[in-house]
Amino acid sequence: MSERRQLINLAYRLLGSLAEAEDVVQETYARWYAMSQQQREAIESPGAWLTTVASRICLDLLGSARARRERYVGEWIPEPLPERTEWIIGRPGGPTVDPADRVTLDESINMAFLVVLESMTPAERVAFILHDVFRYSFAEVAEIVGRTPAACRQLASSARRRIRASQTPATPTAQQAGIVRDFKQAWEAKDIDALIALLDPDATTIADSGGLVSAILRPIEGGEQIARYAIDLAGRAPDLTLLERTVNGQPGLIAQHDGVTVAVFAFEVAGDRIKHIWAVRNPDKLRPWTVGPQH
Numbered sequence: 001m002s003e004r005r006q007l008i009n010l011a012y013r014l015l016g017s018l019a020e021a022e023d024v025v026q027e028t029y030a031r032w033y034a035m036s037q038q039q040r041e042a043i044e045s046p047g048a049w050l051t052t053v054a055s056r057i058c059l060d061l062l063g064s065a066r067a068r069r070e071r072y073v074g075e076w077i078p079e080p081l082p083e084r085t086e087w088i089i090g091r092p093g094g095p096t097v098d099p100a101d102r103v104t105l106d107e108s109i110n111m112a113f114l115v116v117l118e119s120m121t122p123a124e125r126v127a128f129i130l131h132d133v134f135r136y137s138f139a140e141v142a143e144i145v146g147r148t149p150a151a152c153r154q155l156a157s158s159a160r161r162r163i164r165a166s167q168t169p170a171t172p173t174a175q176q177a178g179i180v181r182d183f184k185q186a187w188e189a190k191d192i193d194a195l196i197a198l199l200d201p202d203a204t205t206i207a208d209s210g211g212l213v214s215a216i217l218r219p220i221e222g223g224e225q226i227a228r229y230a231i232d233l234a235g236r237a238p239d240l241t242l243l244e245r246t247v248n249g250q251p252g253l254i255a256q257h258d259g260v261t262v263a264v265f266a267f268e269v270a271g272d273r274i275k276h277i278w279a280v281r282n283p284d285k286l287r288p289w290t291v292g293p294q295h
Contacts, residue, residue, distance in 0.1 A: 016078030062122035073211025128159035199223030210282035
């Protein structure tokens with residue numbers, strides 16, 4: 001069971017969904033316990049076996065997820081993680097080499113990063129996460145993905161190009177937190193000029209409701225349009241409480257109604273302006289935010 005945390009870590013990054021990651025880990029253990037004692041004892045490294053099985057299940061799921069996402073109502077955003085579930089751990093016994101192009105575990109859960117992962121093919125995503133984030137060698141990745149090490153190296157490198165192309169220079173966390181706080185205050189004050197000043201002129205907002213609650217179905221583009229929409233929303237839902245929270249390892253906001261979380265907002269800040277806002281409204285994706293007390 002000591003491998004459980006590592007497997008959830010891996011499956012969440014591969015699937016962008018905590019609920020699906022938990023299902024994958026459960027299925028992986030079901031397969032382990034379905035073997036005879038003798039078969040289990042014959043496995044040299046149970047950890048490696050579990051990782052291989054979980055990764056393969058994720059690979060299959062990613063293939064079918066594409067079809068499911070096409071039927072999804074509106075935009076699909078990865079499931080946001082509250083602070084308590086940020087299991088940021090290194091790979092035990094893994095090599096300590098850390099080339100500059102490798103991603104750290106904590107970077108690999110931020111929303112902007114997960115959204116880029118969504119644009120990759122399943123094999124690219126698995127090869128990249130296993131190698132660049134979890135430090136598996138290409139020989140090990142090849143074993144899991146069922147391709148040659150050279151093909152896996154190719155997959156990871158095209159994934160890396162996508163990540164680089166989408167990356168904005170990092171803004172220090174304290175500065176990001178200040179900008180998100182200013183945005184919250186301007187929103188609460190319904191101050192349209194202050195909101196416009198905080199948003200990049202080319203900013204985009206994407207909402208994910210899964211068709212289960214009301215939300216915009218298409219992205220809103222342009223700082224001014226987003227500011228107007230935010231003001232309109234504040235007018236229509238005057239009893240919402242906005243709270244500052246860590247969302248996927250970065251400063252974010254949650255909206256609560258009568259103490260229940262009804263929306264989670266993740267931000268990408270570039271310089272001193274907000275470039276992207278991801279608003280998750282789908283109640284199925286807010287489960288980790290509504291279970292137990294929020295501290």
